[in-house]
Amino acid sequence: MTKKILVVCDAAPFDAQIIRDSLDMALIFAAVDQEVSWLFRGASVLALKTAQHPNQLGIKDFFKQLKTLEIYDIDRIFVCENALAEFSMSSEELTIDTETVNIKQQQALLKKQDHVVKL
Structure with missing residues (x-):
């Protein structure tokens, strides 16, 4: 049976x-x-910002993989409205298509899930 799983990262x-x-x-x-x-x-949210070069820090560039999420049917990517504002970012600066959600929308999103996973 298919379950709704939300991965949360901060x-x-x-x-x-x-x-x-x-x-x-x-x-x-x-x-x-x-x-x-x-x-x-x-x-x-900084992981979604365009023009990052982690290989200059000696880290493998896994940010490219974020662009492949659609291939795996992970097409609902949400970003916190407050986090974007905190880092003076807009959704136009992000490498992938996202849905911006406020705190109330995040609470509703969490309630709709069968499982929420946060590392």
């Missing part, structure tokens, strides 16, 4: 590879035919 892009681990987890859930969506909150 870690900075290079904070112990948490976003990469979240990406791997989302892809695993999608591979076993679960309905996966992803919510970026806090500093994690």
Whole structure:
């Protein structure tokens, strides 16, 4: 039976590879035919910003994989409205299509899930 799973991430892009681990987890859930969506909150929205070059820091560029989420039927990507404002970002600066959600919408989103996973 298909379950609704929301992966929630609020870690900075290079904070112990948490976003990469979240990406791997989302892809695993999608591979076993679960309905996966992803919510970026806090500093994690920085992972979606265009023109990043983690290889200059000696880190593998896993940000490219974020663009392949649609292939795995992970097409509902949410970003926190407050986080975008905190980092002076707009949705036009993001590398992938997202849905911006406020706090009330995030609470409603969380209630609709069968499982919420946060690393």
